[in-house]
Amino acid sequence: MAINRMFRTCPMTGLRVHESAEALIKANAVAAVVFLLLGGILALLVALTRWQAVHLLPPDWFYLVLTGHGLDMLVFWIIFFEIAVLYFASSILLGCRLAAPRLAWFAFFLMLAGGIINNYAVFRGDSSVMFTSYAPMGAHPTFYLGLILFAVGALIACFVFFGTLVVGKAEHTYNGSVPLVTFGAVTAAIIAVFTIATGAIILIPTFLWSVGLVDHIDSLMYRTVWWAFGHSSQQINVAAHVSVWYAVAAIVFGAKPMSEKVSRGAFLLYILFLQLASAHHLLADPGLTSNWKIFNTSYAMYLAVLASMVHGLTVPGSIEVAQRRKGYTKGLFEWLRKAPWGNPVFSGMFMSLLGFGFLGGISGVIMGTEQLNLIIHNTIYVPGHFHATVVIGTTLAFMAVTYFVIPAIFRREVSFPKIAQWQPYVFGIGMTMLAVFMMGAGTLGVPRRHWDITFAGNALGYEFPGTAHLMMGLMGIGGVIAVVGGAMYLLVVVHSVFLGRRIETPGFQRVRVVEGMAPIPVPQPAGAAPQAHGGAQAWGAPGTFALAMVFLVSFVLYYFINWKYLATVWPLK
Amino acid sequence: MSAIQPPEHRIWWKQPVEPLEITWIVVAFIWCIFMFLMMPYWHVFGKQNLANEAYRTTPEAYTTKTQAMVDKHKVREEKFKVGEAELTIPVVRPPAGSDVYLIARLWQWWPMLELESGQTYRLHLMSMDWLHGFSLQPENINIEVHPGYEHILTVQPTTPGTYSIVCNEYCGINHHTMASKLYVVAKK
Numbered sequence: 001m002a003i004n005r006m007f008r009t010c011p012m013t014g015l016r017v018h019e020s021a022e023a024l025i026k027a028n029a030v031a032a033v034v035f036l037l038l039g040g041i042l043a044l045l046v047a048l049t050r051w052q053a054v055h056l057l058p059p060d061w062f063y064l065v066l067t068g069h070g071l072d073m074l075v076f077w078i079i080f081f082e083i084a085v086l087y088f089a090s091s092i093l094l095g096c097r098l099a100a101p102r103l104a105w106f107a108f109f110l111m112l113a114g115g116i117i118n119n120y121a122v123f124r125g126d127s128s129v130m131f132t133s134y135a136p137m138g139a140h141p142t143f144y145l146g147l148i149l150f151a152v153g154a155l156i157a158c159f160v161f162f163g164t165l166v167v168g169k170a171e172h173t174y175n176g177s178v179p180l181v182t183f184g185a186v187t188a189a190i191i192a193v194f195t196i197a198t199g200a201i202i203l204i205p206t207f208l209w210s211v212g213l214v215d216h217i218d219s220l221m222y223r224t225v226w227w228a229f230g231h232s233s234q235q236i237n238v239a240a241h242v243s244v245w246y247a248v249a250a251i252v253f254g255a256k257p258m259s260e261k262v263s264r265g266a267f268l269l270y271i272l273f274l275q276l277a278s279a280h281h282l283l284a285d286p287g288l289t290s291n292w293k294i295f296n297t298s299y300a301m302y303l304a305v306l307a308s309m310v311h312g313l314t315v316p317g318s319i320e321v322a323q324r325r326k327g328y329t330k331g332l333f334e335w336l337r338k339a340p341w342g343n344p345v346f347s348g349m350f351m352s353l354l355g356f357g358f359l360g361g362i363s364g365v366i367m368g369t370e371q372l373n374l375i376i377h378n379t380i381y382v383p384g385h386f387h388a389t390v391v392i393g394t395t396l397a398f399m400a401v402t403y404f405v406i407p408a409i410f411r412r413e414v415s416f417p418k419i420a421q422w423q424p425y426v427f428g429i430g431m432t433m434l435a436v437f438m439m440g441a442g443t444l445g446v447p448r449r450h451w452d453i454t455f456a457g458n459a460l461g462y463e464f465p466g467t468a469h470l471m472m473g474l475m476g477i478g479g480v481i482a483v484v485g486g487a488m489y490l491l492v493v494v495h496s497v498f499l500g501r502r503i504e505t506p507g508f509q510r511v512r513v514v515e516g517m518a519p520i521p522v523p524q525p526a527g528a529a530p531q532a533h534g535g536a537q538a539w540g541a542p543g544t545f546a547l548a549m550v551f552l553v554s555f556v557l558y559y560f561i562n563w564k565y566l567a568t569v570w571p572l573k
Numbered sequence: 574m575s576a577i578q579p580p581e582h583r584i585w586w587k588q589p590v591e592p593l594e595i596t597w598i599v600v601a602f603i604w605c606i607f608m609f610l611m612m613p614y615w616h617v618f619g620k621q622n623l624a625n626e627a628y629r630t631t632p633e634a635y636t637t638k639t640q641a642m643v644d645k646h647k648v649r650e651e652k653f654k655v656g657e658a659e660l661t662i663p664v665v666r667p668p669a670g671s672d673v674y675l676i677a678r679l680w681q682w683w684p685m686l687e688l689e690s691g692q693t694y695r696l697h698l699m700s701m702d703w704l705h706g707f708s709l710q711p712e713n714i715n716i717e718v719h720p721g722y723e724h725i726l727t728v729q730p731t732t733p734g735t736y737s738i739v740c741n742e743y744c745g746i747n748h749h750t751m752a753s754k755l756y757v758v759a760k761k
Binding site: 032059060063071115128130134137174175176177178179180181203204205218219220223232240246247249250255256257258259260261262263264272282283284285286287289290298302303305306309310312314317365369370371374375376377378379388443444445447448450451452453455457460461464465469475539540541542544545550552555556559561567569571572573 | 578579581586594600601624629720723727750
């Protein structure tokens with residue numbers, strides 16, 4: 001079997017693009033966007049039902065649609081896109097051929113089949129068990145089967161990624177270490193392998209239980225193992241979207257990491273500690289000791305939180321250093337004011353960074369604190385938190401980088417540039433509203449996954465305060481705005497990819513590359529004095545440091561507000 | 574050399590780190606340690622902590638204990654209209670300091686409890702079937718309720734009044750109808 005060694009050189013970036021890798025990135029990105037469309041329609045229906053003044057769907061449809069929304073967004077959209085990111089960060093950034101493209105296609109079709117089968121199960125109507133599918137509530141066997149097939153496909157894709165790293169190394173297509181973005185992608189892929197293995201441990205027995213071959217699934221065992229899969233899958237997203245942040249800083253500003261050691265060390269902390277985080281879903285459960293809960297939910301002393309706080313500084317810090325070098329040196333924030341806010345690649349990425357840090361990050365640590373979880377567990381605060389991390393953080397970062405992928409990989413111009421320019425703002429602001437008002441309503445006790453918090457016709461129901469209903473209404477409005485932002489994204493992307501103007505490059509050709517072509521490394525004199533890094537001067541990013549201090553103060557204040565609130569509820573022990 | 578290219582220096586891990594980054598790492602790490610210590614601190618000095626007491630048991634054994642409590646301490650019955658159905662639920666007033674039992678099942682909390690403010694009770698929670706969520710409003714205390722695990726908490730109601738228990742773990746098509754009352758009365 002001949003190995004495809006056809007490459008083209010990207011006129012925009014100078015990157016060498018392997019033919020098979022390009023085709024696979026396109027396929028995975030298109031599949032991702034299709035699931036985003038489906039999940040987005042379901043999102044609108046969910047938001048319009050929980051907005052009590054509209055209350056669109058009947059209960060059976062609401063629970064069905066909510067299940068589908070969770071799966072299509074959290075699993076199918078995000079992971080398909082992540083596979084595209086992995087292929088980009090390996091084959092394209094290293095300038096090497098993608099390992100085993102046929103296997104990668106097999107993985108793609110397996111994932112696609114898994115996604116379709118799982119959606120079939122949900123839309124049958126007998127598998128409205130939510131994204132979490134907590135046993136002993138059971139779904140149709142095809143529900144679990146679809147997820148298992150999808151996971152196997154994703155696992156194969158991870159191994160194609162690892163294989164590509166080996167190819168790049170063996171064929172000498174680059175010098176020294178892999179780029180930081182590739183390093184981040186390796187982090188994501190390692191966490192993905194752990195995640196998928198855990199998914200297999202819980203979903204295979206549950207599938208066997210659903211067909212009658214296993215007679216009992218313990219509810220606590222299920223929640224413990226399921227979350228080692230369910231939460232870890234979100235850590236893949238974190239590692240992936242942080243890599244995208246670094247990539248965008250490099251693409252838009254030519255920014256270089258402040259120091260490779262710090263950024264890579266922070267990625268390493270993700271691998272070592274993020275998995276423990278799954279325990280914070282079990283803080284209100286019986287049968288687990290406080291010692292276990294404290295150790296695990298603090299990610300063994302919050303070392304993964306520390307990692308995110310480091311990335312939160314070094315990404316904007318590297319942008320600041322690059323901007324200051326271009327002459328934007330006035331005051332603390334000229335570098336930020338003069339940033340290209342009209343370029344959706346940048347604006348989307350920067351809002352992703354702010355939303356993930358200020359909203360998602362802080363709220364995540366608060367509700368992952370053993371005792372504070374008591375006043376938050378299973379309220380709508382929880383979806384408020386993860387819409388800030390996964391939607392503003394991951395999805396918005398992926399949307400932003402799409403505006404780079406369209407010209408670079410699909411070789412089409414971005415259609416409707418004005419709409420593209422506004423899209424990250426509309427989506428980001430809508431989603432921020434949604435997340436903030438969900439958290440507000442959750443603080444007032446509004447439950448998540450609940451069809452009717454007015455308890456109409458139920459003499460036993462609870463009357464939530466008027467503020468809670470107001471917040472749910474504002475949440476609904478935010479959701480509708482975000483759906484409009486999502487529709488703008490889909491319009492621009494679908495039109496660009498299928499009908500957009502082709503970017504013609506004079507003299508375009510694909511070149512057969514037999515061996516790697518890494519440039520000869522610049523010899524470093526033995527014992528060369530290490531240079532001051534990143535910034536030319538010692539304190540290269542004062543504006544970023546000021547922002548980091550604002551973040552820390554918000555974090556500390558909000559942390560203590562929650563303890564104060566906890567101190568007012570009934571004593572428990 | 575940007576983040577999408579190999580690092581400039583082959584031996585990148587020997588390059589010096591910017592003082593700005595070091596400062597931030599130290600500050601952030603101190604905050605992380607503080608947050609870590611806050612949890613054990615609250616176990617010693619705080620009043621709101623979950624117990625580590627839980628037992629594996631069966632729905633039958635748990636129902637028997639609950640029924641015994643209802644038989645002994647029932648003070649009245651209350652009727653409620655839930656949709657089309659009319660429910661009659663016993664209200665139980667167990668003595669202060671005693672073991673009180675609450676059953677979670679599709680889609681009902683049973684029985685109803687009447688507790689005295691300022692007293693402590695050993696509250697037992699268990700589900701008969703699927704997962705449920707004990708959400709006490711407007712206090713906003715939220716606890717996961719498992720089938721097969723009897724979870725015991727020592728609670729101390731503060732202010733007299735009528736509280737609500739809402740189910741906040743999705744438990745199927747009538748999940749949103751699963752709600753109940755909890756009465757707290759002033760000490761006699």
